Amino acid sequence: MDQPATFHDLHGASVYITGGGSGVGAALTDGCLAQGANVAFIGRSDASDFVEEMRDKHGRAPLFMQGDMTDTDLLHATMQKAAEAHGPLNVLINNAANDKRHALEDTTSEFWDWMIEVNLKAYYFACQEAARQMKDKGGSIVNFSSISYMMGNSGYPIYTTSNAGITGMTRSLARELGPKNIRVNALAPGWVLTQKQLDMWATPEDLAAHLDRQCLKEHLTPEDMIAPTLFLASNASRAMTGQCMAVDGGVVVTG
Template sequence: MSDTVTFHDLKDKSVFITGGGSGIGASLTEGFLQQGAKVAFVQRSDASEFAAKMGSKYGSTPAFIQCDITDIPALKEAMAQAASINGAFDVVVNNAANDNRHQLADITPESWDIGQAVNLRPHVFTAQAAVDGMKDAGGGSIINFSSVSYMMGNGDYPGYVAAKAAITGLTRGLARELGPHNIRVNALMPGWVLTERQMKLWATPEGLAAHLEKQCLKEHLVADDIVDATLFLASKASRMMTGQAMVVDGGVVVTG
């Protein structure tokens, strides 16, 4: 959630988020609810308890639809269901991802395809499903979560960094295609955000210290640090921004 900004134009907007029930996605769901938006999200695991908690807190329960985003027909059906509840989407946030570590030698054609099916393919088909409604409404905002991991040249997950690099390219291509319809498409590039998953699986004292040394700002990122940037890209406050890659990483990489 955001304690620092209010984007008045997000009130009553229809927002769809992938992976909106845990980690960064849960913070995004709460951030949009705090702005008065109507939120729907998909999550593979059961997020009913989280959705009910948000409803009690904000008086507006997000529409949670359990869905595996690698199943494109199910994802499109979930989006149709969400749109029937909240109206055609004004904002789509492609947040869900899986950064499981793997080595080149261990990749098989099957594991490669599974990785892309989680980390890249949904970004295409959520946009495809949302675009007609956005056109009818006179515009919209699609926010694709990429990562600074490929910009840093990180190892240990080549399929993941390949997908995240591709998301930036996809974003720029879609921005060009959809711009005449006033649909903006931007990429958000988080740094190492210390979610519960990251702390449990990957963070070590040595790794945390080494990464903090690379940052200009000497404080680790948490999920809430990504919320305000996402709200900005969703809002008309960024109405002339499209095809861009916005970095929120404490000052590790640059895009210029």
């Protein structure tokens, strides 16, 4: 898609994205490459085809590292490899998450641990390594949350718990890292119609009900997340930290 804006400071920036090979993350990789940034990303599944698609489109390929980000040593090693390839990180985008459905009654302790490891722990430890790399020259961290917890959605309580945790973590890390000029913000998307959402969760009834809740009467696409993320990543938002920015088409949450 056409870039809606140019963020000059992102040209040549070193950007690391979790889950940058599919869904919203793939749009973010595409959007960052289009700004002239150097992108590295981790993902669980093979993303070689996407890497080649990006090479064809931008003339530069993102650095893809396959692995499970819940392994903190591995996560940190991939972030260090990104720094070796592109320089210390300027931008971290914590995007990868898992919204697997579950109910309180059926939840095991192991499932809780796994969901929190994916949806919260990996975010935290990615921030830890990013902060190390950004300590001398500052940087920007964008943590993907969700409006799902603000809506009080059922069906995935550990996911919504994590989304709420992400905004709390964001505020505290913004305070801790602000003196080093490292900004930390959260972005809370509304319902973004990725192929996975369409394949797994989106029924015609739920889609219609959700559009009713939005002020704007068009469903959101992964590409709609690009410019808001670039804004938070870039110096355009240099006076913003500790915030959670909803990008949701104007969902009005009622009691």
